Amino acid sequence: MSAIASATPAGQARVQRLERIWAERPGLVGWLTTTDHKRIGLLYLFASLVFFAAGGVEALLVRTQLAAPNQHVLGPAAYDETFTMHGITMIFLFVIPITTGAFGNYLLPLMIGARDMAFPRLNALSFWLFAGSGLFLYMSMIVGQAPSAGWFNYVPLASRAYSPDKGIDFYSYGLIFNAIASTAASVNFIVTIFKLRAPGMSLNRMPLFCYAFLAVSFSLLFALPFLSVALILLELDRQLGFHFYDAAAGGDPLLWQHLFWLFGHPEVYIIILPAFGFATSIIPTFVRRRMVAFPLVALAELLVGFLGFGVWAHHMFAVGLSTSTTTYFAAASLIIVIPSAIQIFAWITTILTGLPRFTTPLLFIIGFILFFLLGGLTGIMFAAIPFDQQLTDTYFVVAHFHFVIFGAAVFPILGGLFYWFPKVTGRLYHERTGQISFWITFVGTLLTFFPMHILGLLGMPRRDYTYPSGLGWGGFNLLETIGAYVLTAGLLLIVGNLLYSLRRGAPAGNDPWSGATLEWSTTSPPPAYNFPVIPVVSSAYAMWDEDDRRADAARLNRGELVLERGHETVASTVQDGDWDEVLTMPSESPWPITLAIAVTAMFAMLLLEHFVTAGVFGGVALLALLGWHTTEPQES
Ligand code: HEM
Ligand SMILES: [Cu+2]
Helix, strand or coil, X not given: CCCCCCCCHHHHHHHHHHHHHHCCCCHHHHHHHCCCHHHHHHHHHXXXXXXXXXXXXXXXXXXXXXXXXCCCCCCHHXXXXXXXXXXXXXXHHHHHHHHHHHHHHHHHHHHCCCCCXXXXXXXXHHHHHHHHHHHHHXXXXXXXXXXXCCCCCCCCCCCCCCCCCCHHHXXXXXXXXXXXXXXXXXXXXXXXXXXXXXXXXXXXXXXXXXHHHHHHHHXXXXXXXXXXHHHHHHHHHHHHCCCCCCHHHCCCHHHHHHHHHHHHHHHHHHHHHHHHHHHHHHHHHHHCCCCCCHHHHHXXXXXXXXXXXXCHHHHHCCCCCXXXXXXXXXXXXXXXXXXXXXXXXXXXXXXXXXXXXXXXXXXXXXXXXXXHHHHHHHHHHHHCHHHHHXXXXXXXXXXXXXXXXXXXXHHHHHHHHHHHHHHHHCECCCXXXXXXXHHHHHHHHHHHHHHHHHHHHCCCECCCCCCCCCCCCHHHHHHHHHHHHHHHHHXXXXXXXXXXXXXXXXXXXXXXXXXCCHHHHCCCCCCCCCCCCCCCCCCCCHHHCHHHHHHHHHHHHHXXXXXXXXXXXXXXXXXXXXXXXXXXXXXXXXXXXXXXXXHHHHHHHHHCCCHHHHHHHHHHHHHHHHHHHHHCCCCC
């Protein structure tokens, strides 16, 4: 039972005071100026789903073009733009913002018993900058100059000589811009996880979901600078005639590849790590037991993020690096098998030794484990240097990374949408339809991506806009395209189910699944202040410690740790999670969105080569920062 439901009149009065203190402005202005992590999470959710739809339409266009030999749905130039925008969209505008921005923002403070993120206004700024970078990147399509050098944008193709229009500049500025948003978000997560955990939540009692997000945040923080530097050097080459990547003038195109993959490989773990966090949240709930090997799984999550920084050149086995170099990178890549296998064995053992209820979220997690295994096994094959040299740039690669990226990263996202839907909306989705949609997306995924392995072995190159008949590729390609439409049907059924349930679903109550973590202790949807009383925790499965939750309710009535005197939350010590101090949290503010608009205008002007106007908007951004600073409540 929730603390509010069992509150005495004194407790009720405290709850009402919290309601008044934490109320935000209603309507549109409220959404534009919000600093509530839940509303920011929802903004991220809607925005990233819109981009998922755009990236999905691009994927369908690509697949329709390839359905048969010699098709003309897309010409060669449009094809290049479409797969490039598909890759950029899915990675930078869908998976990262939906995992960290939407799920992370909404759930992390709830799971650790906090009332908001550590820096609520920075959080709002992250969202508006992300939205600005997405619009900016899509402007390229509207003006007909989309980037077309693929998502990893190799030079010399991306140099001014071979890509003279503005497509590559949209890419460079858009991603520098996007990186600012993600950097701010990751700093926010790290501080929130280290400092805002509920009293009693020492590091070893922190839910595994939080370990996954800690690993993601550190990876983002250290990986993004490589990308930003690579992009700044590229723009210096393109705009001002520098020669960083220009072999003819003593530069080196391989510098781009090193910098890009120093970012790009950690990036693939950034994409997959949240999936590990979702799996370790969903499995214990639906098999009714704690995770097997908790400390090992926590370490494995951190280790995956760390090892991801030492393997980048496995993307460069075919460029002529020395044998000792490639051998090192092959060996280092194989080491990743260890933390991955620890997790796979832990998930499977937990499921096998528990009492599984095969509801929709658990089905998606089981699909995830299967696809992760398949994508992982082909990954191991690629670590064998001669195998990679033979198959790089074929459809075998496209098969490999879609099993990881779609099967293993997106399936848990879909499972997570179902799992936390009752918490966010207060209603239950339709279970039977959910299970049917799982099977359709599962079959669709296999049908779309499995035959790509065979096509790769048959020699079909990736990124070619068409292929001649008579090579025996037509049948598999047709099968894949049918698969892509089946997959789309499954995704649409999920959307339909959730939209319908939003209005018609049965009331969910606080905790429909008997979940293990603290988000289930509060009402659905949670109130603006999250918890009427800051919980005190004694294990990583806080909701299963019923005495603790009863003690919370009693403390509400006594007025302990209610913090009803202001916009406040508790800060705790980094390691042991002991009570440290009470923090005053900022509330809604117009500055983040103002600053984001100024920064967006600045990047637009940089693109148009109006450098002076760009400088002016940069000045406006500084003024907005100044305004932000002077209206910030000061420490007393
Ligand atoms: C919705 C189902 C999806 C379908 C049907 C699909 C289909 C495709 C196809 C056919 C290509 C290869 C284009 C070519 O080489 O000619 C491709 C490339 C790619 N896809 Fe997907 N995809 C899907 C989802 C995703 C997701 C969810 C992600 C990432 C999170 C993703 C990331 C990429 C990337 C990075 C590329 C490489 C682009 C490049 O070569 O620069 N895709 N996709
Ligand atoms: Cu890699």
